[in-house]
Amino acid sequence: MSLEATNSSLVEFFIEHESQPNMDPFIVLKSKACSLCINPFVKDSTEGISTLGRMTSYVTSHLGSQFRTHVFFVLIVHNYARIIRWGRGGAVVTAPIRFNEERHLFDFFIRYNYAKSDIRGSDSSIRAPKTEELHAATRLIDEFRDSGADKGKAKKFLVVSVPRRGYNNESDHYVIEAPFATISPPTGRATRTFIAYDIRRNMRVFVRDSWRINIIGVPKEGDSYAKLRAHNVPSIAFCSNSGDIGDDTYHTTQTHCFVDADWAPSPKPAAEFTPHRRYRIVLDTIGTPLERFKCSRDMVRAIRASLIGEFFGSWNAYALPLWITSLL
Amino acid sequence: MERVCFTLMDNVTTIAHEAAYRRCGILHRDISPSNILISEGNESKDGGGLLIDWDLCKNVNSTEHKARCASRTVRIEWLLICTAVLINWNQGTWQFMAADLIAD
Secondary structure, three states: OOOOOHHHHHHHHHHHEEEHHHOOOEEOOOOOOOOOOOOOOOOOHHHHHHHHHHHHHHHHHHHHHEOOOOOEEEEEEEEEEEEEEEOOOOOEEEOOEEEOOOOOOHHHHHHHHHHHHHHOOOOOOOOOHHHHHHHHHHHHHHHOOOOOOOOOOOOOOEEEEOOOOOOOOOOOEEEEOOOOOOOOOOOOOOEEEEEEOOOOOOEEEEEEEEEEEEOOOOOOOHHHHHHHHHOOOOOOOOEEEEEEEEOOOOOOOOOOHOOOOOOOOOOOOOOOOOOOOEEEEEEEOEEEEEEOOEEEOHHHHHHHOOOOOOOOOOOOOOHHHHHHHHOO | OHHHHHHHHHHHOOOOOHHHHHHHHHEEEOOOOHEEEEEEOHHHHHEEEEOOOOOOOOEEOOOOHHHHHHHOOOOOOHHHHHHHOOOOOOEOOOHHHHHHHHHO
């Protein structure tokens, strides 16, 4: 199956088949681990790393083109299989399942078939737009596009929800263009940004969907914006809404919970698995990416406004580019 | 004299990153070109630019060491993704990280 011919946005889960046992990227537990490997769970072989890279590219495409909390992946190697649960916090891999002797793989398929969409990894905070929402969104988002190639081009739209700040059990809804796969890694914050249509306020906004770091000491971005706003920090976008999405069961990463499990490989992975939580933030201020500057003055002014203190305040916007150029 | 200079700087500081640190005790910690936008709004108000992506910021008074170690941007080269979840990366938008952090 060619990846080019595969529409990842329609895929439920991938099954990868490797005919040779040496293509398994993971060691079989209880075998002697490679003492030189950083992590003895991963084979230090070209074939194994090649398979792992291929699997990762499929998952990257899968998670990137859909709104998923996690996806399942079945790897078949010779006469056994592994089931892998990929999330934004890492991957959990089963021991080999000899599918000619054990029924776990068939049980998985049967259970998956009857599982709720949340368990499968579908994001319950997404829905299709109504006709009137679609018309308004198409007009407003199209107006913003400055590229002639994209203007007027038919796109798939989705509606995402964000809990309304200060209201219990109420959400605001935003129409966005459906995401597309990028080369961003499958793990981590997985930030995706959208020019969106705010249905309640009938205006264009900027929506950022990500998996925030869920540990003490890293504040929620919406709280940081509120604090910056309260202290009149300039050059900060106006944040109109933000919040955790969904429930803690499915919209929180799970991999870190299993590091100390009895069945987990020993010694433990050297990595520190970071917990993440699904999060969205809505900004009313829409900026232009820095690389799309129309003249060097715009670019330098934007950098200055974002970073540099009033040390440069007495420099005018024409002198500063000359000063920076002299440094380069 | 030093106090006068710092007071003067504090009074006239109008720009995002320094103002966030001085007025709120917040460090952004993920400065890169993709996190700076050109503003099309009121130039006199925002200086023509916006500093976004504050989700890795940290209060400078925070005593949580873990936040520094485990929360920086994971920006991993494409061919190395496969091992990203399994080995210990020195995390950060490495092209823009301080040399000390890379060496750490």
